[in-house]
Amino acid sequence: MPDVDPIPLSQLTTLRTGGVPAHLVDAHSAEELVEALRSVWADGDSWFVLGGGSNLFVGDEPFDGTVIRVRSTGIEELPGSDPDHVRLRVQAGHDWDALVAETVERGLAGIEAMSGIPGTVGAAPVQNIGAYGQEIVQTLVEVELIDEATGDVSVVSAAELGLGFRTSVLKQHYGSVPQRSAVILSVTLELERVGHGERPIAGEQLRGALGVAAGESVSLRWIRDHVLATRARKGMVLDAEDPDTWSAGSFFQNAIVSEAFARTLPAACPKWPMAPELDPVTVIPLAAFDGILPPPPVERREVKVSAAWLIENAGLSRGFRFPRSRAGLSTKHTLALTNRGEATAAEIAQLARFVQSRVAAEFGLILQPEPVLVGVEL
Structure with a gap:
């Protein structure tokens, strides 16, 4: 399948970062997508698939491989x-x-x-x-x-x-x-x-x-x-005129922690159990009952906690940015790291690492990034 003229990935991702790939292929049908993938896999090239580019954080250097853009509809x-x-x-x-x-x-x-x-x-x-x-x-x-x-x-x-x-x-x-x-x-x-x-x-x-x-x-x-x-x-609907939407959506996932760890967090931190709490039912055959009930099983439940609350209560407010940096937290929603205008991936990564370090220092928890990272490290 022939390449199309490579386009900087900063023009194809909503976070607006990324260099030019060595090869760019457009697949307009499932058949073309299969053909393109089998070809790149046979060649052993580096590759990734690009849809809307809304869940990618791509580094500044050119991508030495093939980007396959999925354009099939129906x-x-x-x-x-x-x-x-x-x-x-x-x-x-x-x-x-x-x-x-x-x-x-x-x-x-x-x-x-x-x-x-x-x-x-x-x-x-x-x-x-x-x-x-x-x-x-x-x-x-x-x-x-x-x-x-x-x-x-x-x-x-x-x-x-x-x-x-x-x-x-x-x-x-x-x-x-x-x-x-x-x-x-x-x-x-x-x-x-x-x-x-x-x-x-x-x-x-x-x-x-x-x-x-x-x-x-x-x-x-x-x-x-x-x-x-x-x-x-919240700046979570794409708008070409609004820098608060020039992001990968929520950059950090809401954290999933043990129930015991969740109890160490402040009571004001929003928490949502990942499974309902059920009263255990023990069935013992009458012939086997000796008058002693076994202790109920210990269930280790998981709890989801609000990453946005953790960020804000680690001292980082909406709109936070380093001096002269073109990357900043959204002015509407602290979970979104935004490109305020021609920010490099390095600037956004610096901000992401700082957010992680502040939350870890304050609450003992390392937030994990939600987008897929290509050619960039945190």
Whole structure:
């Protein structure tokens, strides 16, 4: 497949950093994507796949390898598991928010709270994107992907992807390689047919974010409009005129810690249990009961804590930046590290390391970056 003229990655990523790749290939269909990947794997070149560029932090030096830009689009409607549901098979390069808008227009529920998230559909399962209590794991049925190890294309169920909080077996976490090196070609979701009328919002987190009382009814369109407005107030909807949106979204993940560690943090720090607390039930056959109950099992639960709260309470306010630096925290949301105008990756990395060091010194916890880092170290 022929190269296209290389473009600086600073023009193709929302954080606006990155040098010129040696090769840039555009794949406009799943077939072209498979062809491009098999070719680069056979040559043994360095490579990575680029969707919307919203979850990448790329270094300043030229990338000595091949960047494959996924530009395949299209939505295919399939029968659902029952008459009240429908399945959509969506090509990997399709814009995520365009998909959400389409589902709302069709009266299909399940991803409306994830309105405004930048990026492409193929990237969504890789980090199990989510917002306001909705995650793609709740609607994902399967993905079609190609494995680097074999070059084979297969359909893989959602259950095989190890989907967790902002993670999957496909995600390259900072300092590690993915458990399964593969590229998604298409994604199949199952959504509920609810139409355009009003209905109660089930999720407490979404109700709280939108100021909706329990039992109050709203439409999918109302949810989408208000989620977009809420994200825009936080600088989390891309805007070419607003430097607060020149970011990779939330640069640091909300931390997942043990329940014991969470108790060492200040009471004011927002915390969310990762699993419900259930009363243990012990069943003992009557013939075996000797009058003594065994102690209940000790469960080591995990708790999610707010990275934004940790940053702000480590003394870093919104808009913080070093003197003369072109990188700074968003003036709307401390989780976003922003490019205030032609910042280098080195400037953004310096700020990221400082944020990590301040939170670690204050709370004993090292925040982990959420975007994939290419050619840059923290």
